[in-house]
Amino acid sequence: MDTQALKAFLAVAEQRSFSLAAEQLHLTQSAVSKRIQLLEQQLGSALFDRHNRTISLTEAGHALQPKARQILDLVADTELRLMNLGGEVSGVLSLATSHHIGLHRLPPVLRQFVSRYPSAQLNLSFMGSERAYHAVNLRQVELALTTLEPSSEQVPDGIEALPLWQDEMVCVCAPDHPLATIAQLSLQDLAQAPAILPEPDTITFQLLERVFRQAGLSLHAPMPTNYLETIKMMVSVGMGWSLLPHSMLDEQLVHLPWPSTPIRRQLGLIHLRHRTLSNAARALIDILHAPGENQPAIAAH
Numbered sequence: 001m002d003t004q005a006l007k008a009f010l011a012v013a014e015q016r017s018f019s020l021a022a023e024q025l026h027l028t029q030s031a032v033s034k035r036i037q038l039l040e041q042q043l044g045s046a047l048f049d050r051h052n053r054t055i056s057l058t059e060a061g062h063a064l065q066p067k068a069r070q071i072l073d074l075v076a077d078t079e080l081r082l083m084n085l086g087g088e089v090s091g092v093l094s095l096a097t098s099h100h101i102g103l104h105r106l107p108p109v110l111r112q113f114v115s116r117y118p119s120a121q122l123n124l125s126f127m128g129s130e131r132a133y134h135a136v137n138l139r140q141v142e143l144a145l146t147t148l149e150p151s152s153e154q155v156p157d158g159i160e161a162l163p164l165w166q167d168e169m170v171c172v173c174a175p176d177h178p179l180a181t182i183a184q185l186s187l188q189d190l191a192q193a194p195a196i197l198p199e200p201d202t203i204t205f206q207l208l209e210r211v212f213r214q215a216g217l218s219l220h221a222p223m224p225t226n227y228l229e230t231i232k233m234m235v236s237v238g239m240g241w242s243l244l245p246h247s248m249l250d251e252q253l254v255h256l257p258w259p260s261t262p263i264r265r266q267l268g269l270i271h272l273r274h275r276t277l278s279n280a281a282r283a284l285i286d287i288l289h290a291p292g293e294n295q296p297a298i299a300a301h
Contacts, residue, residue, distance in 0.1 A: 001042060003075055006068040008035035009047060013057055013065055073139065077276040090119035093280035096132045096144035097124065100228045101267060104247070105165060106145065112287050120280040128226045130201040133159065136270050142281050147203040148266040163268040164288060167245040169204075171256040174238040180254045187259050191217040194240035196231045199224045204265055208243055211260050
């Protein structure tokens with residue numbers, strides 16, 4: 001079986017669309033269709049049921065999907081092992097990161113990496129924590145710097161999580177916001193006011209939502225955004241309150257007394273536990289473990 005045909009099959013199976021799979025693979029739709037047809041001819045079975053505007057996997061397609069992923073993973077790992085033998089740090093390193101880490105934690109790391117390893121090429125993608133875990137699991141990226149699950153039991157199977165930094169989260173609002181005048185702030189007060197928070201599928205939102213749910217309250221977050229800098233701007237002009245890293249506090253914000261157990265989020269690196277890492281990935285991890293003068297020390301884990 002041709003690996004390119006298997007890649008096309010997995011893309012169509014994931015996207016449930018030939019056109020979207022073609023976009024993902026940077027191919028024409030006809031090229032993707034031909035690869036699927038070739039694979040179906042080789043296997044002697046239809047892999048997709050074609051409907052009017054949708055497609056679905058046949059029984060043979062469902063059976064092939066995990067095997068195709070295993071085959072491609074084995075091929076990729078074998079190629080990497082052979083490439084790594086030379087010890088050269090080169091090739092493309094696909095790295096996912098959140099916007100906050102990319103802006104506030106990553107620059108000195110990337111500066112060292114680019115300076116030391118000019119033959120390596122970084123492919124940087126910005127995404128939230130939920131998408132980052134998904135992208136690593138699907139091998140769309142090799143490494144991701146993101147918010148980690150709060151406990152090791154919650155880390156998805158097959159994912160290795162390495163804690164790097166810890167953010168103390170603080171409750172904030174604008175100086176002229178009504179919440180700033182309340183001496184004994186309660187969760188009930190916060191529940192009644194609009195909150196400017198990340199998307200519900202982020203770990204940061206889930207940490208906060210759990211506190212309110214345990215108190216029998218609901219969050220009112222009408223305008224979610226994953227850009228913490230945007231959240232800070234919206235809070236500073238009085239549009240609502242939020243929970244932000246302590247490092248983002250300045251004169252534009254008032255630090256409100258948090259009426260519950262302190263919330264801290266762990267930031268770190270994730271990758272597939274049993275995936276062979278490229279020399280470039282290992283080089284980046286080494287830099288993260290050897291902080292420079294502009295980089296905070298890595299947390300113990």
